[in-house]
Amino acid sequence: MKEIVKVDVIRTTGLAKLDAATQALSKATTFAEIKKIRDVAEAIRKLAKTAGAGLDIQNQGAMLKIRAERKAGKKLKTMERHKSVNGRPKKGVHDEPLILKELGIDDKNQSRRWQREADISDGIQEEYFEQARKKEQEITTAGFLRYGKPVEDKEFEPKIYDIWNFQGIDDKFGQEHPGNIPAGIVLNTLYYYTNENDLVVDPMAGGGVVIDCCKYLNRGCLAYDVKPTRKDIEKNDILQGYPAKAKDCNLIFLDPPYYKKKEEDYGKESISALTLEQYWMAFKKIAEHSFRCIDKSGFLALLMEPYIDYQDSTNSLWLFQYINLFSDNSWKVERIFDVPESSQRYAAHDVARAKEQKQILTLRRQLIIFRK
Ligand SMILES: C[S@@+](CC[C@H](N)C(=O)[O-])C[C@H]1O[C@@H](n2cnc3c(N)ncnc32)[C@H](O)[C@@H]1O
Numbered sequence: 001m002k003e004i005v006k007v008d009v010i011r012t013t014g015l016a017k018l019d020a021a022t023q024a025l026s027k028a029t030t031f032a033e034i035k036k037i038r039d040v041a042e043a044i045r046k047l048a049k050t051a052g053a054g055l056d057i058q059n060q061g062a063m064l065k066i067r068a069e070r071k072a073g074k075k076l077k078t079m080e081r082h083k084s085v086n087g088r089p090k091k092g093v094h095d096e097p098l099i100l101k102e103l104g105i106d107d108k109n110q111s112r113r114w115q116r117e118a119d120i121s122d123g124i125q126e127e128y129f130e131q132a133r134k135k136e137q138e139i140t141t142a143g144f145l146r147y148g149k150p151v152e153d154k155e156f157e158p159k160i161y162d163i164w165n166f167q168g169i170d171d172k173f174g175q176e177h178p179g180n181i182p183a184g185i186v187l188n189t190l191y192y193y194t195n196e197n198d199l200v201v202d203p204m205a206g207g208g209v210v211i212d213c214c215k216y217l218n219r220g221c222l223a224y225d226v227k228p229t230r231k232d233i234e235k236n237d238i239l240q241g242y243p244a245k246a247k248d249c250n251l252i253f254l255d256p257p258y259y260k261k262k263e264e265d266y267g268k269e270s271i272s273a274l275t276l277e278q279y280w281m282a283f284k285k286i287a288e289h290s291f292r293c294i295d296k297s298g299f300l301a302l303l304m305e306p307y308i309d310y311q312d313s314t315n316s317l318w319l320f321q322y323i324n325l326f327s328d329n330s331w332k333v334e335r336i337f338d339v340p341e342s343s344q345r346y347a348a349h350d351v352a353r354a355k356e357q358k359q360i361l362t363l364r365r366q367l368i369i370f371r372k
Pocket residue numbers: 174177179180181203204205206207208209210224225226227236237238239255256257258266269270271272
């Protein structure tokens with residue numbers, strides 16, 4: 001009898017405390033406030049579990065704990081970014097263990113785990129909570145991290161030469177979109193030009209391949225598009241500049257429409273609807289806005305292929321023209337990779353017509369890495 005009363009008390013007081021803490025979390029702004037709420041949620045979750053007070057209250061605690069850890073993880077990311085220059089601490093800034101101790105964090109792993117939680121989108125978080133509750137499963141941080149990972153245990157092998165052949169699209173990365181690119185191109189770029197927990201910005205995100213690759217390699221990611229297709233892509237026209245939160249990012253991954261290619265898929269707001277002159281003006285703006293947005297030791301990766309006018313070659317757009325434009329707007333070339341398209345992109349009738357008209361079809365595509 002006594003035990004039942006005790007469990008009832010844990011339930012009622014626990015639920016009331018979780019309610020108040022949930023309200024407080026939406027208003028909390030400092031790291032200390034967020035951490036305190038996270039600790040309250042974890043204490044209630046643990047108590048409910050040991051006392052056998054029921055899966056619902058235990059999961060309420062776990063959900064609040066995860067929400068608070070994600071908010072704390074976002075804060076830690078900004079602290080980290082201000083702390084390091086090329087992976088080394090900025091002068092005058094305490095070393096990492098000391099900072100973490102001052103913040104009341106156990107160790108580096110806890111800090112990294114919270115930052116990884118922060119990389120998972122709100123949509124995926126809600127999906128995980130819903131699935132776990134439907135199946136009457138325990139909600140845990142480990143379960144959440146597993147659920148948020150796009151690919152189970154796929155091994156990533158970095159390329160060692162500067163020609164990267166990737167055939168086809170990996171449907172585990174990105175939502176179906178007319179402009180999808182092979183994940184291998186993005187994964188290698190992240191591997192060579194960023195570190196764990198760096199911030200990557202994709203201003204023309206399409207189906208979000210870059211977002212999913214960032215999750216896979218534990219990089220933070222902000223994604224935008226003039227025509228967003230998923231919840232974790234925000235609407236933004238790059239010609240108007242980058243949102244303030246993208247400032248000082250470490251890598252911009254730029255995969256724009258290749259002039260008129262797929263114009264009918266991208267719509268009126270896309271740069272593919274522009275005239276040739278307007279298109280080049282748009283690229284000048286993109287180069288300028290990106291230069292202002294990126295951290296001083298950051299990189300911009302431009303994925304581009306030539307646009308060939310088979311009737312009048314003077315209307316063709318060549319890769320060197322993009323390189324010249326970016327160079328004229330303060331960017332320096334760091335490296336160029338050949339990332340050829342697959343011949344599968346051409347249908348049998350394209351090949352037959354090309355043969356008949358003695359045209360040479362292009363498979364050329366390059367990834368040009370610029371640095372500030
Ligand atoms: C080649 S697709 C990107 C595909 C993406 N990398 C993927 O793998 O799914 C180019 C994207 O640029 C977007 N876009 C075009 N003009 C834009 C603009 N002015 N601002 C932002 N996005 C734009 C299009 O809507 C399109 O989704």
